Amino acid sequence: MCGAPEQTQVLPPGTDLSKQTVLTGTVRAEGEPLGGAYVRLLDGTGEFTAEVVSSASGQFRFFAAPGTWTVRALHRSGVGEATVTADAPGLYTVTVTVS
Amino acid sequence: MSRENVLVTPDWAEQNLDTDGVVFVEVDEDTTAYDAGHIPGAVKINWKTELQDPVIRDFVDKGAFEKLLSDKGISNDDTVVLYGGNNNWFAAYAYWYFKLYGHDNVKLLDGGRKKWELDGRPLNTDEVKRPATSYTAKHDQDTSIRAFRQEVVDAIGNKNLVDVRSPDEFAGKILAPAHLPQEVAQRPGHIPTAINVPWSKAANDDGTFKSDDELRALYEGAGLDNGKPTIAYCRIGERSSHTWFVLHELLGQPDVKNYDGSWTEYGSLVGAPIELGSKG
Numbered sequence: 001m002c003g004a005p006e007q008t009q010v011l012p013p014g015t016d017l018s019k020q021t022v023l024t025g026t027v028r029a030e031g032e033p034l035g036g037a038y039v040r041l042l043d044g045t046g047e048f049t050a051e052v053v054s055s056a057s058g059q060f061r062f063f064a065a066p067g068t069w070t071v072r073a074l075h076r077s078g079v080g081e082a083t084v085t086a087d088a089p090g091l092y093t094v095t096v097t098v099s
Numbered sequence: 100m101s102r103e104n105v106l107v108t109p110d111w112a113e114q115n116l117d118t119d120g121v122v123f124v125e126v127d128e129d130t131t132a133y134d135a136g137h138i139p140g141a142v143k144i145n146w147k148t149e150l151q152d153p154v155i156r157d158f159v160d161k162g163a164f165e166k167l168l169s170d171k172g173i174s175n176d177d178t179v180v181l182y183g184g185n186n187n188w189f190a191a192y193a194y195w196y197f198k199l200y201g202h203d204n205v206k207l208l209d210g211g212r213k214k215w216e217l218d219g220r221p222l223n224t225d226e227v228k229r230p231a232t233s234y235t236a237k238h239d240q241d242t243s244i245r246a247f248r249q250e251v252v253d254a255i256g257n258k259n260l261v262d263v264r265s266p267d268e269f270a271g272k273i274l275a276p277a278h279l280p281q282e283v284a285q286r287p288g289h290i291p292t293a294i295n296v297p298w299s300k301a302a303n304d305d306g307t308f309k310s311d312d313e314l315r316a317l318y319e320g321a322g323l324d325n326g327k328p329t330i331a332y333c334r335i336g337e338r339s340s341h342t343w344f345v346l347h348e349l350l351g352q353p354d355v356k357n358y359d360g361s362w363t364e365y366g367s368l369v370g371a372p373i374e375l376g377s378k379g
Contacts, residue, residue, distance in 0.1 A: 012280060020280070038213055040304075041277050048299035049265045050277035051186065053132075062277045065267060074304060076217055 011061075011091075021065050021086045025094035026058040027073045029080075033058030034098055037075040044068045073098050102311065105348040107180055107206050113220055116140055122173050122229070125212070126183040126193040132212065136222035138182065142171050142229060146189045146337075150196060156360070161236045164200050172229025175202075175237075182208035182215070185337075186299075186306045191344045192337040195357055198244060201237025207344065213306040244347065246330045246356035248364055251290065252371060259329040260293035261318075263342040264362070268334065269295040270377040274366075275334060285366025288373040290332070295378060296321045298338040301345045314345055328354035332361040 011022060023041070027034045035056040041049045044067055054060045054073070062069075066088055072081040073096045080098035107115075115121050116139050123141035125133045133143040144150065149167055152159055159167065173179060179197060183190035190207055197205040208215070216222070246254075254260055267273045271287035289295070300317055301309055308314070323329065329346060331339040336359035347355040358365075365371060 015280065036216070038217075043265070043267060045266070047266050048297060049267065050279075052278045053184070063273075063275070063280050064277045065273050074217065076219055 017090050019089055020063055021089045021092070023062040023064050023069060023071065023084055023086065023092045023094060025060060025071065025082075025096065027054045027060065027075075027080070027096045027098060028058060029075070029077055029098040034073075034075060034077070037073040037096075037098060039096070040072045040074065042070040042072060046070070071096050101351075102349060105206055105344070106209050106308065108209055109215055109218055109220060112138070112180060112182075112208050112215075120177055121180060122171075122177045123180045123182065123208075124171070124173075124193070126181055126189045127185075128189055132184050134224070136224055137227075138215065139221055139223050139225065140227055141182075142173075142227050144171065144193060146192060150193065158196065158199070158240070158359070161200060161239050164196075165234050165236050168202075168234035169232050172232055173234060174232040175234060177204065179205045180208055181205065182211045184212045186213065186302055186341070187211035188298075188337040188341055191340040194348075195244065195340045195343055199240045201241065203237075210305055210307040217305055243354075244343070244356055246332075246358040248358075248360070248368065250356075251330055251332070251358055251365060252368075254328075254330050255290060255372065256292050257327075259323050259327050260290050261323065261329060261331045261339075261342060261346075262289045262293040262295050263298040263331055263333045263339050264289075264295070265297050265299075266295060266377055268362075269293075271373075271375040274362075283363075285362060286373055287366070288375045290365060291372050291374045293332075293374075294321050294323065296323075296342070298333070298341045301342060308345065308349060311349060314350055318346070318350075325352065328356070330356045330358055332358040332365070334362045335359075336361050 027037045037054040039060040040051045041062045066086045068085045078098045080096045082094050082096045084094045125141050126144045130143045181190040269289045331342045333339040343357040346352045
């Protein structure tokens with residue numbers, strides 16, 4: 001379903017990292033994890049691909065595909081973004097700092 | 100159709116939280132967001148457990164819809180203001196659903212939950228209990244706004260088909276929005292002759308809708324033929340409700356249908372034509 005599942009660093013059972021490209025990470029502001037941020041995944045052309053809300057501990061997770069991605073976070077306290085390049089299926093970690 | 104009839108601003112909403120005859124309804128697939136804090140006075144509808152039939156892959160029927168609205172304390176005369184997470188996807192789905200059963204006085208909160216939160220507007224966790232009503236749906240489902248599979252197959256090359264998924268889903272590189280696992284049974288790709296206008300192009304970053312002029316330019320630029328009927332689809336039917344809302348309610352196009360089931364159904368149809376790759 002399209003509703004955003006709970007955001008944790010623990011992957012759902014059966015996630016096959018030899019086939020799936022998972023981007024995961026934490027939103028931070030002033031060094032602390034930031035929950036409740038709207039985290040958006042943009043593809044290599046800048047097009048919106050997905051959006052989730054970071055968990056209380058600032059975590060988010062996307063199931064993407066190999067490629068270059070931008071992760072952008074929007075929060076009352078500011079915005080931030082980071083880029084991640086996934087060369088092949090696997091788990092990729094990224095930190096987004098909001099200021 | 101004009102914007103004021105179908106959309107309310109957060110300012111209007113905040114000024115009308117206590118207005119009689121206005122009911123705020125948060126619609127989500129899971130209601131944990133609502134439970135952690137909702138617009139004061141808003142009731143919740145769980146799209147999955149309350150709007151979908153528990154057994155058959157379809158909507159609840161007229162009787163069940165009437166019971167649901169009665170239990171929620173919504174009357175026929177109420178102005179229903181819908182909002183939710185996911186950039187109002189499920190709220191737009193519910194909006195379309197209310198229209199299917201003839202509830203005319205329904206509006207979306209522009210920007211949904213996201214804009215409300217980003218503005219720092221009030222949320223609380225108070226339990227909301229409205230007295231039950233006896234709601235009567237105006238008519239059975241209005242199929243002039245709902246497309247079924249055969250109609251979609253017949254539309255290839257004849258009607259506008261608008262695929263509102265992301266470019267990678269359209270091209271067949273992924274099968275679901277990227278916040279979800281990708282292991283599903285459907286074949287990837289899109290319906291031949293469909294144009295790809297991701298729903299997100301109709302919204303600003305804060306979840307509000309773009310202006311009518313921007314929206315018109317968007318669909319014209321993508322090759323939508325205004326002289327033809329249109330069917331919008333996505334993976335399930337909620338993102339395409341968002342686009343249905345834009346085309347039918349904001350831009351006032353007369354013949355626009357939403358295809359509930361969308362790619363989860365079409366991508367599983369044996370023998371149905373599929374195209375791969377992005378449009379030039």
